[in-house]
Amino acid sequence: MQPFAILWPTFALVALIAIVWFSLVVARTGHIRRNPPRSEDFATGENALRYFQPVEMPSNNFSNLFEMPVLFFALVPLLMITHQGNHIQVTLAWAYVALRASHSFIHIVVRKVVWRATAYWLSCAVLLAMWIGFFVDILAVQRTLGAIGVN
DSSP states (O other): OOTTTTHHHHHHHHHHHHHHHHHHHHHHHHHHHHSOOOGGGGSSHHHHHHHHGGGHHHHHHHHHTTTTHHHHHHHHHHHHHTTOOOHHHHHHHHHHHHHHHHHHHIIIIIOOHHHHHHHHHHHHHHHHHHHHHHHHHHHHHHHHHHHTTOO
8 A cells, every 4th residue: 555545535535624615605605695794793703603594504514524523634644654554544534534525415415414413423433443443553563662672
């Protein structure tokens, strides 16, 4: 496996975030054009939330893409630095990105909470598996280095 294979799903996740951001901009711009805001619409944060409520799903999803995916983005450089970005990790990374893309699509377009929750929890399970696999691999490397006298 090529050493940079783990970067491809990372680029795909960044592309997903860009697509969601773009859909947020389009939704909010369209909403502002259809419903020109008044000064009281932005007098408080609560008023602003109420004003954008009809187009809140892309915004909610965009925020969500900066929660759990942070752990993914933290793991990728660790996998590269330690040379643990093996085919299992790359496969799990692609599964994670596919589940996050499914979650975003369901969140913004389909709007079925049960489906969205399922995609979310499955993506969390995959991310947890990636971190557990990394932990186990590092323990194995540490044990091997200790056995040959390298600290």
